[in-house]
Every structure is written in C-alpha cells, then in structure tokens.
Amino acid sequence: MTQWFDDAIIGTGRLPLLVLFVAFLGTFLFIRLSVRMIRAGVRWWPGNVTPGGLHIHHVVFGLVAMLVAGMGLIALASFETPVANCVLAGLFGTGAALVLDEFALVLYLKDVYWAEQGRLSVDAVFVAVAVIALFVLGLRPYGVGDYEQDRGAAAYAWTTVILLTLLALTAVTMLKGKFWTGLVGLFVWPLLVIGAIRLSRPGAPWARWRYARRPARMARAQQREDRFRAPVARAKVALQEAVGGGFGIDSSSAAPTPAVPDTADAAVSRVQRLVNAFEWWQTRRRLRSVPLWRVPVVLTVGAAVLALVLVGVDETVVGPGGAGVDGSGSSAAATMLSVIAGGMITLGGLVFTALTLAMQFGAAQLSVRVVPMLQQGRIIRWSIGVFLATFVFALIIALDLAAESSGDVPLVSVVVAMALTLLSTGMFIALVARVAHVLNPTRLLSEVAREGRAAVLRTYPHEKTAAVPSAPGPAEAVDDTPAVDDAADDAHSVRDDGRETEGDGEPAGAVIPLRHADPAGQVLLAVHVERIARLATRWGVRITVDPVVGQFVSAGAPLFVVRGPMARVRPDFLVRCLVFGDTHSPSASPAAALQALVDVALKALSPAVNDPSRAVQSFDYIEDLLVLLSRRAAVAPARTTTGRLHGSPLTWEDYVSVAVDEVRHFSGESLMVLRRLRAVLTGLLETCPASLHPPLRARIDALDAAVRRTMPDELDLNLARVPDPLGLGSRRGARSR
Template identity: 30%
Template sequence: MDWSRWYSLKSYVRSSLWTVPLIAVAIYAVVKPLTEMLGRWMIRQGILDPKTGFFGLSMTGARSLLADIVSADLAFLVFTFGSLLVAIQVAGGQYTPRIIATTLLRDNIIRGISGLFVFALLFANRTAGWMGEDEVHQLQVFIAALLGFASVVAFLFLIDYAAKFLRPVSLVARVGERGLAVIDSVYPAPSSGVATAPERDKERGTPDRVVRLAGSSGIVLAVNMKMLVAEARRANLIIEFAPQVGDFVAVDEPLFYLYGNTGAINETRLRTLVAFGTERTMEQDPMFAFRILVDIALKALSAAINDPTTAVLAIDQLHRLLRMVGKRSLRIEEIADKSGQVRMILRTPNWEDFVHISFREIRQCGAGSIQIARRLRAAIENLIQSLPEHRHDALYIELSLLDRAIASKLEFAEDVALARIPDSQGLGGSATSIANN
C-alpha cells in the first residue's frame, strides 16, 4: 500500500465511530476464551468454589443477572448511537457541518465507551449461553457483573460528558486546540521580526517539468514532505508543490513543478506522496481551523440563529490562533536536506491570509451588532500591541474597515460611540466605561 492510500485509510479510521466497537469485538474474541480457561484452572487449583464463587449465585440468579446486563448494554448502545445521530444533526445545523468529522466523530471518549458497551454485551451474552444446566461459571459471571457495573457508570458519565461536549464553548475550544497544534507543526520557527518579500519565483524561473494530477480530482489532505525531500535529493533536483494543502485539485492540473535533473524522477512515485480526499482535515492545514471557527461565527450571526455570544466565543479562539501565527515565521517554506541544499518548496498561507479569513466575513455579517464590533476591535488592538511591527499593517486595515462598517450600519451616534469601545466580552464592560463610572 502506497503512502497516500495509507494516509487516507488512517484518516478515515480516526474519523469513524465504528472502528473502536469493531476492535472491542476482536478483543472479546481473545479475552473470553482466556477467562474460561482461567476459570477452569482456578477451580482445579481450589482457588474458586464452583458453587459459591464470588457472589454465591444459583443458576437462576446468574442467568437473570446476565440477562439484565445484556439488556442494559443493548439499551445503552441504542441510546448512544441514536443520541449521537441527533447530536450530529444539531451540531451540523447550529454550528457547521465541518465540525462533524473533525471533532464529533474523532472523540476517543465517545468511541471508547461505545466499545465498552459492545464488549460487555458480547461477554455477558456468551457467558449466559456457555453455562450448562447445573454449572454456574462463577468467574465469568463475576467479570460480566463488573463489566455491567462499568457500563452503567460509563453511560451516566457519557450523558454528562456529551451535554458538556456539545456546548459552543467546548466545541470552539477543541477546534482552537487542534488549530494551535497544526500551527506549531507547520510553522515551527519564530518570526524574525522583519517582513521579507518572496523571491522564489524570480530565482527558479520556468520549471523544467510539470507533473499533473492523474486519476481523480480531490482536496489535498497532506503531503509526505520527508519522502519528497528524499526523492529530490536522490534525483538531484528541486520539487515545488504547486497547490497548497487544503486546495481542490482537478485532474490534469499541475501538482509538482520540477527544477533540475527531471529525467531521474518517477512521476507515479511523486503522486503517491500526496494524499487526497473529499473533505479537508486539520493535520497539515492551518487555515482549516480558522475556516471552521469563522463558519461557526457566521452561522451564529445568521438571522435564523441570531446568537452573537457564540460568535464572540469563536472570535476568542480566532484571536488566540492569530496571536500564535503572528509570532511565527510564515515565509514561503523552502525545505532543505541534511546538507543544507534546498530540495522542496511548499507554499503555505501568509499573514494577510490569516487576518482576512479571521475578520472580513465576520465583520461583514456582524458589524451591525455592537457586541461583535467591540469584540473584533478588542482582538485587533490587542494583536497590534502584542505582535511584531511588521504584522501591524494588515491589522490597521481591518481596524479602519471596522470603523467604516460601524458607521454605515449603526444609525445613532451613541451606538457608534459604544461600538467603538474595545471589549473582550463584547458587551461585558470595558476600561473606558468603568473609568467613566
């Protein structure tokens, strides 16, 4: 299996809810025979009394207990998956559909608890069917009882966890955390504090060879940079990746530009080092976390939902991500091999891209809300104060646009004056208003 297929399979497994219950079935197939063998050995050694065991249950009591465990775990499974389907519909409609695969279906606690229910159900059902007419398998009944108790506790925990997990503040915080991790991996170097203009296009000139996408169209999910650098070093050339991670690439569009000894490279091999899919993921796509947060804010500001407080929560996370991005080096990334020779060029978003996606659409939809206008201003002014000077120009432009939008959308001078007061809570008070009191 080549790298691109392996990556796509791994990404699919991570975002699929059924994989953990399937693993639980495999674990059950191994553990159940081992416990049966252990139970027989404990009886032969006199460690376990076959009649009294741990609970001293009769055949009728044991079968009744096991039947209750099977019924409970089956009900837990039905309720869990039924509720999850409803939660997915609600989250997709109220927040954004892009949060389903990136957050809801990747939650390991929900997946793990559903796996526990499957394991307990199979174990209890097998124990009930394995017992004869006059023999109670005490160890298996004891283990099934423990699993049943654990299932009840896990189910109660799941209800509380899911209720908290689906709150807007929890969802946007999770997206923000994942966004920070991606930014840290894509932009590991700190900013030099000096704005640098890219000279790459002038230096490289016209590519000696263009490798185009073959097969089927798709969205670029990830690139195996380590292997591409190795291929470029082996062939003694420079590989430029034409699209960005997250771009949609159609069949026959440029995928790689090659400079140098192009005859020594295998096009098919290069194509297998790029993973494509139908939906963006956050593994190597720093802009996708911004996109999800902006979509949540826009949905909250729509007339159908009208929840500016949720939009403020999204702006909180955008502000957090921008602070980190602004302190990193965002130059066109030239990746060198061990000898220091540039082998690969990978385009990544620049500072203006991040600023535009964070503020433009939210300002267009929410500048008429005093709460949103104040929170946007607080974020922009804080970024101007905390980030290097070469990041300020794009922020000053957004601040000017915000002032003009406020003036055009608010009719009364008092509202305009209030909207121009920065407030990290939206309408939760500010230094200016407190001083005036």
C-alpha cells in the first residue's frame, strides 16, 4: 500500500490534490453535521456565529479561506514547497466546501438552506466531489496533456479536430439533460458518444426542440425516464436526505405534520404484501412483450465469445505437432464447419419464413388477438438464437483455421460445433411441430381456451360458495381494471369556467392523464389495484381508475381521478401500477380470451371465409369458459373494491354479452351457428344457478325474435329453434335425443 501511494500519488505529484479532496469531503460532512445539530436544538453543540445579532453564514469563512489559499498558491508557484502546497490545498478544499454548502444561498440571494431549493447546494457538492476525485485518479478533461507538442501541423490539426468533436459531443449530451454523463464524459470520452447517441431526457432542451413533432420518441424518452431515471432520482434524494438532512420542511414548527394513517398497510401483513408484489411482477412479466431480437442477440454474442475462448483452448490442448499436421485434417474440419454455417443461416431464414406465415395466417384466418401468442412463442425466439449462434460459432472457427497455417485440427471447437448442430436439429424439429400446431385452427383454438382458463383462475381464485362472497378477490385486481364507480361519479357536469364538477357542485377532483403514449402500446392490460388502494390510503385521497382493461387509452386521456389533497400524490407512482401493450391478448383476462374466440367465430362467418364449422368449434370453448366463469364471476357489480379505490369489475352479464351478442347479430341465416348458440345458452341454463339466468333468458328471447325475422320458411324456423351442440347433428338436436 505504501509503495502504491508513493508511486501513484506522491510520484505523480497528486498529493496536493488528494489533500484538497480529503479536506473538502471532511469539511462538508462536518459542516452538515453541525447545521443538523443546530437545527435539532442540541444544547451542548455550539450554535450559529451571531456577533451583535448578525448571523454570519459559513460561506463567508469559506470565501476568506479560498482567498488566502489562492494567494498563497500563486505566491509560491515558482518555488518547490510541497509541504506548503499541501497545506494551502487543504485550506482551499476547506473553503470550497464551506462555499458550495451554501451555493443555493449565493445563487438565490436569500436563505433557502432548508428549503427545497437547498438541494442545489448538495448537488453542487456532489459535482465537486466527483470532479476532484477524477483528478486525483489522474484523469484530465479530454485527456489534455496526453498529446505530444512536438509534432507537425497535420498532427496539431488532427488534435484540434478531436477536441472540437469532443466539445460538440459534450454540448449535445448536456442539451439532452444528461449532466452527469457529460461531466464524467469530460474525463472518459466514450461516455460522451453514448450520451450523444442515446435518447434525450423528456424535459431537456433537446427534447423540446427535436421531439415536439415526434411523439413516439417523446414517449420512449418518458418511458425510459420513468423506468430508469426515476429510481436513480429517488436514490439520490434519499442520499441527500441522509447526508444533508430533510429539505422543504419548516424547521420553525415544533411538532412534525402527522402522517395520514395507513390502515391498509396495517391490515395487510408484510407477507401478503410480498405475495402481491410478486404476483404483480409475474403479471407484468407475462403481459409485457418480449423483443424478438433479445434471445438471438444474447446467444449470438455468447457463441462468438465461446469461439474466441476455444481458439485459445485448442492451441493449448492440441499444441504444435498435433492432429492433422499435413493439413488434410484442418481442411476437412474447415469444410465441415463451412457446411454447418451455411446450413444454419438457411435454417435461420426458414424460421423467419415460418414466423411470417404463422402471423399472417393467425391475423387473416383467426384473430389479431392471437398474433401476440405466436410472436411471443419461445420456440421461435430460441430457434432463431440457436441457429444464429451455431452459424457464428462455426464461421469464427472456420476463419481461424483459414488464417492459421499450422494444420492443427481444433478438436474442442469441432466437438462443440457438432453439439450445437445436434441442438439445432432438435430445435428445428420443435419448430416444425410448432408451425404445424399454429396452422391447425383447432389446436390454436384449444391454446386460446387454455390461456383463457388460466386467466379465469387467476382473476377469480375462489368458487362462489356460502363461505366465499361473490365479489372478486384480490387476484382479480391484477387482471381486471375497475371501471369508474357510479356512486362516486354521480352526475358529472361542466361549469362555465370549464372545471368538472359533481352533482352537488363540488370539484370533481384532479385528473391524472396519460402524458405520453407507451411505446409498448396503448391498450390497458392490467392494473395493480392493491397498490393503488394502499397509495390512496397513505395519501388520504380517493382514487378512481378511469379506463378498463382492454381499452385503448389515447395520449392525454384521463387515467385516474383523484379527490382529496394533492400535496402528497405522486402521479408517477400511480402510472407504474398500470401495464400497457399493443393487443389485449387472451392471457390478459377472461374477457380477452372470450373476445379472441368470438373473433375467430366472426372471421369464420365472414363471406371471405364462410366456415361455419370453425365458428361452431369456437363456441365449444366459449361455452367451456362461460361454465367456468359462472362458478366464480360476480352476479351484480361491486360498488367499490376498497374504501378509497372506486371501481366495478366485470360481472357475469358482461361476460355473457362479450361471448354471445356480437355473434348473435352476425350469425344471420346460418342454421348451424344459430343451433349451436342456442345450445350454449340452454346448456348454461341447466348448469348455472337461478341467479345467473336473467341475462341468458334475455339472449334466448332476442335469438327467437331474430329467427322469426330472418327465417320465413317454417322448416328453417323449426330447425333454428332446436338447441344442438353439433350445430346440425340431427333435426331434433342432440339434447332432445
């Protein structure tokens, strides 16, 4: 350690810098401790310096110390005085810490030390600590001093171009609001390239100038701000509070402001909260679309690294004079690896073709809602990844053989290439099976139904019994959005001044809109109701979720209506309780699965397809989901899910409407579909309790009226009135037999 200190610090002349850094950091920590002790009213701690009643801020002592140290360093600049330089550097660091600790006071020309603006002083200190630390490590802005000064005009011109380029990158990075990236980039220039290329922060000048007419980029920037920047900002604020004390708190008040009692947190155990958080993480992970390129890129990079590592391993294992010295063995190995690489790139193209074919078939023949199921299939992503990884691995080894003239056969690399080839063969078989499964409408319908059953069990984990109420449980809060509560939003109107009011004339509440469209899509897929309820209780407000699951939310449309004091409300916390996507896929909720099956039936009944048999098949699975929902879904709408979160989830009648009404209007004169639809309704009458019968009987009556209007022939009228699970299994119907 001593040797390193002598070589790295003393030998390089950076000892005064180190002394300045230690003095600066120590003074700042001490002065913050002092002011916090004074603020807390500790009797034995010395108070403020107030001669004659005049409060002298410590910035004054800092200015004096900086002036004395600066003059001393200038006066001794021509002398070799290492001890004096260190002492003066320490004095300068002490003065700089005292000045920057009250930087906000100097900037605003008023005492804002404990106000919210006082955070600026801590930010200034953090910046100074970072800069001094980089200098202590031996880094200099743009590497100044590393350029040789005895070169020709061309070298000077090239150096000037480099410095101007770095200055331009610094300006762009700063304009994009990335202050810390630009600051550290002054010393580590690759960070400037990254900061200049990456998206701007949404509130930066660059975003205001360049993203005003590019909403997609602004939405991506906002999403990145909420996902990555917000946690870092919260961590920075926590560090500021830990080091500098609480800001924005009136120190004159003796008693702290009482917090709103969080009854929800008291009622829900920590274990249950962890379970809810884990379930919400699973829901987000399940509903968020996985980029198709992620797995292939990771596997390809891993294969390239593995190939480079095995090249060195083979040189160690085989060594000089190994197998294939005459060159024939290495030539054969290179030929085999070339064949493997060519085959893998062909298989990669086949995967893309299969994916395109499956998505076209699913969208054209079935429903656009099944496309995410095909796109997010693991077989597709892993097939592309394995094929490309094998291609890259074989190509790198073959190129290494071509570049080497020793004639040695890379035994380890060849064995690994053969293993990857066998793995690719297995993935190809799985891919063929997956494509065959997708191109089979019956199998795909069963997969949609399986996703729907899983969504029903997640949404309604308990069957309706005497001990379990029919109102939805906590699991439903994850996958079904509460709609606006009727009791909470009675008779909204608009006053002359444009403010929304309730029926009694009181303000309706603050609206939190969707500020920017989510790049993943604008269809609401899930809502974390438990967390919203806890936040509402913690903030002492009432929150209404405006959109419902499956609804497309436009940019600027309301997401939440908050009634109560807004001082503690954090809109970003509420927005993070929502999951958006591009399609309401069958795995999102029971309603989405029913909608997907209904879409398949409608597509089959369209004149372009005209396949009533497929529509009948879709009703087989629709009936299965409705039977499952009849044992779990609520009969009547719940007024609210909690005391402070207003909403009403979907009910039994809503699900019946989603499953039946559209097909009932579209079935026209198709006897097969009419008989199968009637069989669904009459079958539910037999299996469901009497409390669920009214919506079913209403649909049967409407179906009878439609049949009388569209079937003038007596025979067709009689056939259409027969419930038949097979559509046209017999004249009397399978149930009658």
